[in-house]
Structure formats: structure tokens, C-alpha cells
Amino acid sequence: MVALTDQELVLRSVSGNREAYGDLVERYQTAVFNVCLRLTSEKMAAEDLAQETFVRAFSRLTSFDRDRPFGPWIKRIASNLCINALKRLEPDSFDLEETAREPSPRSSEQPEAALDESERSRLIRRAIAGLPAPYRAVIELRHFEELDYQAMARILNLPVNTVRTHLSRARAALAKALIREDI
Amino acid sequence: MNGPHLTELQLNDYLDGFLTSQQELEFEEHFQQCPDCTRQLKNLRSVFADLLVLEELDPSNDLSIRVLAQLPAEIRIPQKWWWTFGLQGICGVVLALAILYNQFSKLEPLLDSLRPIFIRLTSFAPPTIPYSIYSLLPILISAGILWLVSSSFILRKPSR
Numbered sequence: 001m002v003a004l005t006d007q008e009l010v011l012r013s014v015s016g017n018r019e020a021y022g023d024l025v026e027r028y029q030t031a032v033f034n035v036c037l038r039l040t041s042e043k044m045a046a047e048d049l050a051q052e053t054f055v056r057a058f059s060r061l062t063s064f065d066r067d068r069p070f071g072p073w074i075k076r077i078a079s080n081l082c083i084n085a086l087k088r089l090e091p092d093s094f095d096l097e098e099t100a101r102e103p104s105p106r107s108s109e110q111p112e113a114a115l116d117e118s119e120r121s122r123l124i125r126r127a128i129a130g131l132p133a134p135y136r137a138v139i140e141l142r143h144f145e146e147l148d149y150q151a152m153a154r155i156l157n158l159p160v161n162t163v164r165t166h167l168s169r170a171r172a173a174l175a176k177a178l179i180r181e182d183i
Numbered sequence: 184m185n186g187p188h189l190t191e192l193q194l195n196d197y198l199d200g201f202l203t204s205q206q207e208l209e210f211e212e213h214f215q216q217c218p219d220c221t222r223q224l225k226n227l228r229s230v231f232a233d234l235l236v237l238e239e240l241d242p243s244n245d246l247s248i249r250v251l252a253q254l255p256a257e258i259r260i261p262q263k264w265w266w267t268f269g270l271q272g273i274c275g276v277v278l279a280l281a282i283l284y285n286q287f288s289k290l291e292p293l294l295d296s297l298r299p300i301f302i303r304l305t306s307f308a309p310p311t312i313p314y315s316i317y318s319l320l321p322i323l324i325s326a327g328i329l330w331l332v333s334s335s336f337i338l339r340k341p342s343r
Contacts, residue, residue, distance in 0.1 A: 018251055025247035033242040047242050054250040121238035142199075143234045149201075168195040175226040178233060 006070035014061050021061075024070070025054050031071060032078045038140050039082035041129035049085060053078040072145065079140055080155060086133040127177035135170035142167055189213060189220045198227055271334075275327065282319065 004012075004023070012020035032053050036046035057064075057077050064073055128136060134156070141152045152167075153160045189197075189210065196202055197210050214221045 016257065018254065021254070022247040022251050025250045026245065029246040030239050030241050033246070034239045037240065043240075043243065047244075047246065050242060051246050051249050051253070054246065055253045058250075058254050117236070118238055120233075120236070124233050124237050125240075139234070143231070164192060164195070168191045171195060171227055171230050172191055175230045178230060179226065 007066045010061055010064055010066060010070060013058070021058060028071060028074050029054075032074055035075050035078040035140065035144065036082050038125070038128055038144065039079065039086065039133075039136055041136070045085075049082050050078065053081050056081065075145060079137075079145060083137050083156065086137065090133055123181045124178065127174055127181060130177055131170055131173055134166050135173060138163060138167040139170050139174070188217065189223075191223075194220070194224055194227055197224070198231065271331065278323070282323075 004020070006024065006027070009020045009024045009027075013024065029050060033046055033050040036049040036053070037043065040046050040049065053074065057074055060077070064070070128139060131139070137156060138152060141147045141155060147155070149160045149163050149167075153163045156163060158166075193210070197207065202210065214224060
């Protein structure tokens with residue numbers, strides 16, 4: 001049986017077919033969960049936020065442009081939701097110029113000579129988790145959602161130059177952490 | 184370029200492709216002569232590469248069950264208020280114009296002068312209402328309110 005396209009599933013969901021929406025959730029839950037995980041660094045919080053993303057997206061399905069891909073749309077909802085949650089938790093951190101913080105020190109374990117893919121990913125994820133929330137946000141928006149500075153500035157409600165600075169510092173901090181992890 | 188080395192921001196702009204082709208050429212010339220900037224560039228490039236290969240994790244449970252349990256009974260299609268009220272407003276204006284037109288029938292001298300043009304209009308002139316516009320106003324307002332209330336009931340989507 002040929003799998004339905006995202007657009008067909010959206011159309012069926014809008015006309016009240018909940019099973020179709022369930023299929024969409026199954027299809028995108030990993031992507032959405034990973035957006036939330038990269039932004040919050042906590043699995044439980046990421047699952048809750050991913051769930052909330054899909055519930056909110058359902059109410060907004062009528063505004064989804066079916067000529068565009070569903071993945072970036074749902075991921076944008078997820079990142080907005082997480083960024084707002086982070087802002088509620090740390091209201092001042094996004095406005096500060098000096099949010100630079102050393103990434104969390106790694107444990108005393110020694111790096112393996114050759115890291116397998118999942119171990120490598122675990123260390124990268126840990127390096128991201130060690131970044132301050134605004135830095136995680138710019139890394140997510142630029143590297144995973146491929147937005148330009150202007151779009152990032154709109155989402156984060158920050159001046160473009162602040163976004164540019166955050167991104168530059170986030171990458172520098174990440175580079176430092178990854179060198180320390182010997183990746 | 185500021186000073187002997189490129190700044191972090193300049194390196195980022197280079198990697199993000201936000202430079203002019205002229206600037207890009209200048210930067211590339213600089214990289215050929217500056218091992219410090221080249222090393223920094225290499226470090227940043229490795230960040231890009233690492234983020235690109237980051238594996239995704241699966242959530243601990245299938246979220247679809249939890250999501251479906253939380254969905255509202257139906258998708259509420261946002262009402263376009265300007266459409267609903269705009270349409271009713273237009274109908275109201277048309278009605279008001281009809282009443283005013285009725286009042287125009289009192290302007291017979293004017294109509295007489297325009298008779299050659301509006302011959303058809305005057306021959307089929309609508310009957311005059313034997314009430315003043317002011318006495319009709321409360322009735323019209325009441326009818327309008329009744330219309331709004333009843334249409335909101337009629338157009339309401341039945342809940343499941």
C-alpha cells in the first residue's frame with residue numbers, strides 16, 4: 001500500500017480524521033522531539049513540549065499552507081514553543097549581551113581513540129546542553145532549521161547584531177567544548 | 184579586515200556565506216598567509232560538520248497516543264469577523280439606502296427635472312411608507328439584533 005503524503009494526511013486531519021493526524025505524529029515525532037531536546041537538554045521536558053507542539057499544531061492545521069513541506073512547519077512550532085518556555089524560565093538570559101558561560105565540564109572519562117557514531121552524537125549533544133539557552137536557540141535555528149539572521153532575530157525578538165554575536169559565541173563555545181571532548 | 188587577524192564574527196560571516204565575493208577573496212588570501220585564522224576556521228568548520236552528523240534520538244514512548252488523547256473535539260476554523268460583519272454591514276447600508284430612496288420620493292420637483300433621465304425609475308417608483316424614518320428606526324434596530332443573534336445560532340457548528 002502506498003503511504004499517504006503529508007499533505008494528504010493534513011487534509012484528512014482537517015476534515016476530522018484523527019487516525020490521519022496520528023500518522024503525522026508518528027512520522028514527525030522524532031524530529032520534533034529532537035528539536036525540543038536540543039533546546040531544553042532534558043528528555044522529559046522535551047517529550048512534554050513535543051506533545052504540546054502536536055496538540056497546538058492540530059488547532060492550526062487550517063492555516064498550514066499545503067504547498068509547503070510539513071516538516072519545517074511543525075519544527076518551527078516546536079522551536080517557538082521551546083524558546084518561549086526557556087524565556088519564561090530565564091526571562092533575562094536572552095537579552096543579555098554577556099551570556100557566555102563555559103560549557104559544563106565533562107566527566108573524568110578519557111575519550112576513546114575512535115568514537116562510534118552514537119557516542120560521538122552523545123558527546124555533541126552534551127556539548128550543546130552545556131551552552132546557555134540563547135546559544136542553544138541560535139544553534140538550533142541556524143544549523144537545524146537553516147534560518148537566516150533576520151528570521152532568527154524575529155523569532156527570538158532580538159536585534160540582528162545580537163543574534164549574530166550569540167551565534168558566533170555559541171559556535172566558539174561549542175568548538176571549545178568539542179575540542180575538550182576530543183571529537 | 185580589522186588588524187592582523189579576522190574576528191570571530193568575520194569568520195562566522197564567511198562560513199555563513201554572508202560576505203560579498205570581493206570580501207570572500209580577501210579572506211581566502213588571508214587564510215593562505217595566517218595559520219591562526221586558518222586553525223580557527225578549521226575548528227568552526229568541524230562544529231558545522233559535527234552538527235550535521237548529529238544522530239537523532241527517539242522519544243521514550245510513541246507520542247501519538249498521548250497527543251490524540253489531548254486533541255480538541257474538532258478543529259475550530261477561525262471566523263473571519265470582517266467577512267461576517269462586513270457582509271451584514273453591507274446589507275445594512277443597502278437597507279438604509281432603500282429607506283433613504285423612499286424618502287427621495289418626496290423630492291418630486293427634483294425628480295421631475297430629472298424625469299427624462301429617470302423615466303423608468305419614476306414610472307416604477309416604490310410605494311412610500313406612511314411612517315417617518317425615525318419611527319422605523321427602533322424596528323430596524325430590533326430586527327438587526329434579532330438577525331445577528333439568530334444567524335449566530337444558525338451558523339454555529341454542532342458540537343459532537
